[in-house]
Amino acid sequence: MPVFECASITMSAQAVQTELKSKITQQWRLTETTLATTPRNITSIFRTCGILSARELEVTEVEDSTALLSTIHSKEWSAVEVVTSFCKRAASAQQLVNPLVDITFDEGIQRAKELDDCLQSSGEVVGPLHGLLISFKDLTDVEGMKIATGFVSLANRTSDTDAVVVQSLREAGAVVYCPVGRSLWDIELILRVWNDFEPWLYDPVVVAKRWDPVPIPWKIVVGVMYWDEVFKHYYPTGGKMFKDFLTESGEPAIPSVAKILDRATELSAPELTQLYK
Known part of the structure; x- marks a missing residue:
């Protein structure tokens, strides 16, 4: 593999982060003082930053999704109120530890308004998940949202359609918003495009991990190839797709x-023919 310069990576990351920051309304932005004095345990900031009201804190700290749905379906809380509260909290979190791959607050609130209107006019919920916010890892297609799966070269790619699971959840009344980095492992190990906040400084569960060479004798090569009329294996490409992405x-x-x-x-x-003999 050739040795690459990191300048283009840094520029791509900065461009994406600038775009995400622009999608956070001014009223939801943390003060420079708050950002400059961020403690290692950031959980207290949501209560002290002044962005969320006491009621919004109550909404976003309900740990049981069933209980949260019950308050929406009974009209104790509106879907707009719940979604807006979580969007404000997500905006604060984004400025602290940068977890979001894309920001779709406006779309989420608009969908919540549609759900409220439906409940108000018909007296019935759209489905069992009516008003519940759900965020997917960025390896699941959500129409109009970024899906980069961690690759810098795909940082600006957006999905054209919903995955089947997303369609099903929407039909059940869920509000899909703001994809996040693929998994906690990406945050722990390496996620160059979106995450430069070193979250392990604030959450002891997320441990900083450097990549170490695996001490395996490279002369040993093991391969398993299945072939029958039901299971078709992938042709060996030598990692061409990944090499192209990196290049x-x-x-x-x-x-x-x-x-x-x-x-x-x-x-x-x-060579493939020889393998099958």
């Missing part, structure tokens, strides 16, 4: 993966 983005591979990609080669048709 396009300028992002260097982490050392343990770079060694694997260096050794992987795309097989020709005759």
Whole structure:
């Protein structure tokens, strides 16, 4: 693998983060003083930053989703009130630990308004998840939202349609908003595009982890290939797709993966034929 410069990665990351920041309304932005004096345990900031009211704090601290749905369905809280409260809290969290891949607060609040109007006019909820906010990892297609799966070269890619699971949840009344980084492992290990906040300083559960070379004798090569009329294996490509992504983005591979990609080669048709004999 060639050695890449990190300048293009940094520029891509800054562009995405600038775009996300612009989507946070001024009224929901933390003060410079708050950001400059962020404690390691940030959970108290939601109560002291002045962005969320006492009622909004109550809404966002309900730990049981069933109880939360009950308050919406009984009209004790409106869907707009619940969604707005969580959006404000997510906006605060975004400025502190940068967890969001895309910001769709306005779309979420608009959908909540539609749900409230439906409940008001018909007296019935759209479905069992009426008003419940759900956020997906950015490897699930949500129409109009970013889906980069952690690749710098895909940082601006958006989905054209909803995944089946997203369609089902929408039909059940859920409000889908703000995709997040693919998993906690990405935050713990490496997520160059969106996360530069070192969240392990604030949450002891998220431990900083550097990539170490795996002490495996590389002369040992093990492979398993299944082939029958039901299960079709993927043709060995030598990691071509991942190499292309890395080349396009300028992002260097982490050392343990770079060694694997260096050794992987795309097989020709005759070579594949030899494998099947």
